[in-house]
Amino acid sequence: GNSVTQMEGPVTLSEEAFLTINCTYTATGYPSLFWYVQYPGEGLQLLLKATKADDKGSNKGFEATYRKETTSFHLEKGSVQVSDSAVYFCALSGVSNFGNEKLTFGTGTRLTIIP
Amino acid sequence: DGGITQSPKYLFRKEGQNVTLSCEQNLNHDAMYWYRQDPGQGLRLIYYSQIVNDFQKGDIAEGYSVSREKKESFPLTVTSAQKNPTAFYLCASSIGSGLETQYFGPGTRLLVL
Numbered sequence: 001g002n003s004v005t006q007m008e009g010p011v012t013l014s015e016e017a018f019l020t021i022n023c024t025y026t027a028t029g030y031p032s033l034f035w036y037v038q039y040p041g042e043g044l045q046l047l048l049k050a051t052k053a054d055d056k057g058s059n060k061g062f063e064a065t066y067r068k069e070t071t072s073f074h075l076e077k078g079s080v081q082v083s084d085s086a087v088y089f090c091a092l093s094g095v096s097n098f099g100n101e102k103l104t105f106g107t108g109t110r111l112t113i114i115p
Numbered sequence: 116d117g118g119i120t121q122s123p124k125y126l127f128r129k130e131g132q133n134v135t136l137s138c139e140q141n142l143n144h145d146a147m148y149w150y151r152q153d154p155g156q157g158l159r160l161i162y163y164s165q166i167v168n169d170f171q172k173g174d175i176a177e178g179y180s181v182s183r184e185k186k187e188s189f190p191l192t193v194t195s196a197q198k199n200p201t202a203f204y205l206c207a208s209s210i211g212s213g214l215e216t217q218y219f220g221p222g223t224r225l226l227v228l
Contacts, residue, residue, distance in 0.1 A: 004157075034216070043121075043205050043219035044158075089157060102173075103148075103217055105157035 006106035023090035031094035119220035138206035147189035
């Protein structure tokens with residue numbers, strides 16, 4: 001079945017550092033890929049998405065490229081800020097083994113940025 | 116403003132009690148979902164509904180029940196059969212099926228007294 005494997009956290013970086021959070025997936029067919037962000041005590045917000053191979057999703061300085069050859073969707077940001085501290089979830093949507101469509105999440109990566 | 120609202124923000128349950136979590140959306144979305152989030156884990160799907168008066172079990176439906184009588188509402192009942200209900204519950208909606216982007220509410224934290 002479909003699965004998402006994320007880089008384990010927590011990740012702690014200094015402000016203005018470069019960020020990479022790794023995400024790889026296993027899926028049948030051609031899933032869409034997502035990054036969601038969760039700030040403390042809140043629900044999830046869509047950060048970016050990509051719907052087909054080689055697509056690059058981007059938002060708020062974050063980027064991720066849909067790499068079908070390596071089944072990856074790594075999240076990157078060139079210069080992080082304290083306000084980026086949150087939990088980041090990689091997810092894919094596709095057809096499950098039971099024929100229905102569903103969203104499959106990774107376990108989340110907690111990011112803390114120190115000034 | 117369009118969005119998803121969940122209430123209450125915090126909910127306390129006594130042993131043997133059923134409790135209901137509210138989820139309302141004014142995005143005119145057909146599909147709605149309930150997820151459970153435990154510390155250090157990803158989100159797990161409890162139930163989902165692709166259309167009014169229809170819903171399907173997700174991966175961890177035991178001990179939960181739902182209804183979908185109106186397009187904008189998808190309440191979740193945590194029954195006494197759910198032995199470990201303490202978690203953060205998230206409701207989401209999407210325009211259509213699971214391939215569409217899902218939009219999430221702010222969540223309800225359920226605690227057992």
